Amino acid sequence: MEKFVTLTSVAAPLAEADIDTDIIFPARFLLLLDKVGLGKHLFHERRYRPGGEPTDFVLNRPPFDQARILVADANFGSGSSREQAVWALADFGIRCIVAPSFGEIFYSNCFKNGVLPIVLTVEQHAQVMAAARSEGPMTVDLESQTIRLPNGPDLGFDIDPYRRRALLLGLDEIGGILVDDASAIEAFEAAQRRETPWLYLDDGRLDRLFAEEKE
Amino acid sequence: MTARTLYDKVWDRHVVRQYDDGSSLLYIDRHLVQEVSSPQAFAGLISEGRPLRRPSAHIAVADHAVPTRLRHLPLPDGLAARQVSRLQANCERFGIHYIGMRDDRHGIVHVIGPELGFTLPGATLVCGDSHTSTHGAFGAIAFGIGASECECVFATQTLRQRKQKTMRVTLNGALQPGVTVKDIILALIARIGTDGGVGHAIEYAGPTIATLSMEARMTLCNMSIEAGSRVGMVGPDETTISYVKGRPLAPKGPQWEAAAADWRGLASDPGARFDREVELDVSELSPHVSWGTNPGETAPISGRVPDPATEPNAAKRSKIERSLTYMNLAPGMPLAEIAIDKVFIGSCTNGRIEDLRMAAAVVAGRHVAPTVTGIVVPGSARVRLQAEAEGLDKVFVAAGFEWRDSGCSMCVAMNDDRLQPGERCASTSNRNFEGRQGQGGRTHLMSPAMAAAAAVAGHLVDVRQLGTLH
Numbered sequence: 001m002e003k004f005v006t007l008t009s010v011a012a013p014l015a016e017a018d019i020d021t022d023i024i025f026p027a028r029f030l031l032l033l034d035k036v037g038l039g040k041h042l043f044h045e046r047r048y049r050p051g052g053e054p055t056d057f058v059l060n061r062p063p064f065d066q067a068r069i070l071v072a073d074a075n076f077g078s079g080s081s082r083e084q085a086v087w088a089l090a091d092f093g094i095r096c097i098v099a100p101s102f103g104e105i106f107y108s109n110c111f112k113n114g115v116l117p118i119v120l121t122v123e124q125h126a127q128v129m130a131a132a133r134s135e136g137p138m139t140v141d142l143e144s145q146t147i148r149l150p151n152g153p154d155l156g157f158d159i160d161p162y163r164r165r166a167l168l169l170g171l172d173e174i175g176g177i178l179v180d181d182a183s184a185i186e187a188f189e190a191a192q193r194r195e196t197p198w199l200y201l202d203d204g205r206l207d208r209l210f211a212e213e214k215e
Numbered sequence: 216m217t218a219r220t221l222y223d224k225v226w227d228r229h230v231v232r233q234y235d236d237g238s239s240l241l242y243i244d245r246h247l248v249q250e251v252s253s254p255q256a257f258a259g260l261i262s263e264g265r266p267l268r269r270p271s272a273h274i275a276v277a278d279h280a281v282p283t284r285l286r287h288l289p290l291p292d293g294l295a296a297r298q299v300s301r302l303q304a305n306c307e308r309f310g311i312h313y314i315g316m317r318d319d320r321h322g323i324v325h326v327i328g329p330e331l332g333f334t335l336p337g338a339t340l341v342c343g344d345s346h347t348s349t350h351g352a353f354g355a356i357a358f359g360i361g362a363s364e365c366e367c368v369f370a371t372q373t374l375r376q377r378k379q380k381t382m383r384v385t386l387n388g389a390l391q392p393g394v395t396v397k398d399i400i401l402a403l404i405a406r407i408g409t410d411g412g413v414g415h416a417i418e419y420a421g422p423t424i425a426t427l428s429m430e431a432r433m434t435l436c437n438m439s440i441e442a443g444s445r446v447g448m449v450g451p452d453e454t455t456i457s458y459v460k461g462r463p464l465a466p467k468g469p470q471w472e473a474a475a476a477d478w479r480g481l482a483s484d485p486g487a488r489f490d491r492e493v494e495l496d497v498s499e500l501s502p503h504v505s506w507g508t509n510p511g512e513t514a515p516i517s518g519r520v521p522d523p524a525t526e527p528n529a530a531k532r533s534k535i536e537r538s539l540t541y542m543n544l545a546p547g548m549p550l551a552e553i554a555i556d557k558v559f560i561g562s563c564t565n566g567r568i569e570d571l572r573m574a575a576a577v578v579a580g581r582h583v584a585p586t587v588t589g590i591v592v593p594g595s596a597r598v599r600l601q602a603e604a605e606g607l608d609k610v611f612v613a614a615g616f617e618w619r620d621s622g623c624s625m626c627v628a629m630n631d632d633r634l635q636p637g638e639r640c641a642s643t644s645n646r647n648f649e650g651r652q653g654q655g656g657r658t659h660l661m662s663p664a665m666a667a668a669a670a671v672a673g674h675l676v677d678v679r680q681l682g683t684l685h
Contacts, residue, residue, distance in 0.1 A: 017534055018409060018509050022648040027627050031280060031294035033254040033301060045650050050636065075410040078443065079648060081252065081345040083361035101410055104445050105345055105359050112363035162236050174265070177371045181232055181240055185373060188231040188242055198466035198474045199244045199338060201271045206312040209463055
């Protein structure tokens, strides 16, 4: 995973609550099989008219078309679990999203892709939104957990320590579990198999169970 | 011992390891795999050269991208065909049980998991789909995950998670005729908001719950995510246990007795503490419909489209304005005057046999309005076969509906079942987001009975008044 340490960029203001993942990445593009190259479909219905010509949506307008930070509003990324929403943002170049609240699955998906979602209080969020509109660059520093606004002040933010470390180091979470927790998982499975054996449909048994059902 | 909630009990028995920071490595018993969220997860395994840990913990089915008619022909959409065949190939490669499109066990993941007995009380179950909360109806901890987490489950059978706070939603009273559990969940979301449950696992409890069928409980838990909660649960009782009994993958023989005894002990203890409590008296509830572009923008059918001018909060006012513009609705208009073009009956929310029975009862002996086209998409092949055995397909077809094969269909509009720009739909699905049922399409969420009534009337209508419209 790509590391996230610090990021300095103009921030695109998107002051609209309840932007769901269908708006971020419309379902008809979900037939694609890759993670990369999805940025062109990001916010598709907002960015393009039915004929294909671009609208004046914030991410189409300089300097925000180069923004690497998105200042969104409450409940950003609600709805569907589609990770394509995060892949499309990352592919477009967005590495940090600031909002008063997020849809939970989207929030979790960000951390798997080197994208930092920051939750701020309503007051702090209003300051960042105003700074974003001023078009001045701001700096997000994950090490010190601060957002440095163009004309001050520095705003602190909270983040789960494990997720912070994973972003700072670009950790491979799956690799980590496989190395650190393999024996704990094996021990768990052995105990669970004794206590609730019905949870184990042993390999090959699925086909047999279904075959028996048919007879 | 301290009193524990249902969520506590299922959580506690799945903790593989507690980390110093308070998060847990949670064991995942069951994973439902579909074509949209899995290709990148399988690709990750392949590129890292990692094996899939426990193939028998996964079942795969293509539900989102498949067409709902002419299934004997090659898929007309090349991208969809590629996505479905990729799922099948990945399942063959990793030894996962794959259920094909023409199999009589086919259906939407959240309909077939319970039907096959793959979903069990007390289990942890995940799927790369937000409506996985459906399976919580059995007293499982079930939640939607992203593709990266699917990859983690493939490789490790675990997920690193933080325990959620808990919210109990207590339902009191009996529903009036014509009012359904869909109206309960829409009313609840309208009250607590689409982010009202964020950070919380919901448990639905109270006297009303005991009277509800498993199908109704699944509808309720299904839409927990629309209130912001990844997890919605109901404590297992005799209704749960008799539903599971005899299902193909359910425990059998002596294991069955042990399992059923275990499940009876999962209900929240008396005195268990919840972080938040919400109560709803359902006895005065009337049918609800959505008017806006999220499920919280919902009102009783007797109501009117809101007038943004009367909303004092500027942000809320502009959200209402935006919704009304997208939905092309005038402020103050009676909801029962909204004319519709399409009706969709189906989805993981309302595509089960009871839903089809309720809709069929409304349209029997009637016909859809000349301005309306309607499709009925059973949630699974089993639901379709059961409905056909009861003659429901004939009722729908006689009323002018199209009768289809199973799949997600017009709930997500990834196949050819979709609205044209500007079209308006009465839908039994779960999301009325902009473009959800097709680019530029407009969705009104409601129960199967209400959607059926709208089809007949040609406009939104209180199903309880349909008799007077003849």
